[in-house]
Amino acid sequence: MAAKRYEIDDHQWEQIKELFPRAKTGRPGKDNRDMFNAILWIARSGAAWRDLPERYGPWKTVYSRFCKWRDDGSLETIFYALNVEIDDENLMIDSTSVKAHQHSAGAKKGL
Template identity: 60%
Template structure:
């Protein structure tokens, strides 16, 4: 019987061959199967519970955590996301950012918060998720920064890494900078970005097309259904990003 939050059979068939095989160590206990481990990770992501509170039917929480970190460090999550994110709809792409609060358990990592995408903004310690989604609201790129960082600076670097020829790029006024507009013009993309109030010359904006920008807001709503994303409990940015990648995989397969 499939429990709540667990992966469907059709979804499992898509990704099962991309997960590393777990071999039994000589003289040790048989390794838990990957599907059980993945379901345990999804339970943690959806509930936001501490690893130690993992239900016993998933096995040892240490085993699940170790495998989650092993897959994160070996790049398994990125490989799966690349595999499932086929045929994105590039008619429109939308870029935006959202802030998540950092739980007190998420602070204090070695090296300081500046190295772990944690900053201080109006809401206290926060992390900002920058994301680019396609016309259907599926994630194409995402980056983590401290909550105080400017959207346009990270947005410029993300857009620069993409091929956007002939694409409508939808964003709010926070991305109305000369650097971004020049970048999109050079890529022959169509910026659908309202002018800042401070601009002397207000550019025309296709307000009907701009309404489609809700797709990136819907993406943020979806990922925040997972409490491990809605509040950051992870000390390390790489671990938090691994959960974000896992959730993005589930969105692509939904």
Template identity: 55%
Template sequence: MLNGILWIKRSGSAWRDLPERYGNWKTVSSRFYRWHQQGLWAQLLARVQERSDHAGQLEWDVHMIDSTIVRAHQSAAGAKKGPATRRLAARRAVSEPKST
């Protein structure tokens, strides 16, 4: 069961692509999600970190940046480009009051 979960997480495959040697993919996925809801994975991580820290194997000065916290520029999010944007800017420039 655990090897099946680790295989999915390591490969990034869909649950349905789990090799048969790990068992029924529905059983493995439901067990994973049930353990997640119970907080088992967070407990395991905390325990491993605790043991590693106690053994002096953790370097707390080293940090990892996950791409989920990196914001993309607005143009990367599908913002409109081209003539429509220029027309809006031109229209705004014409309609704005001019200072004296």
């Protein structure tokens, strides 16, 4: 499966697929990978829940799954598992330097 923008790849999915809680009763829910990718899409795009693309399903379903995983600690466990391997591809180093004006050195004014 080719990952789309903002989605996890197959290797990352293999790392976390067993960490999602299992449904105890009722009909089978939507695929956990689709739900997790929808949550990532919202987080990375900064869009409102209602602007979720239709390919992920109803936004209310994704939101309720997000709340469930947030409240039971599943999301925290999953993100810790994904952080075990360092991803140097997205590592950023900022080398910006800011020089202070000569008058900001603290000398007495009016000299």
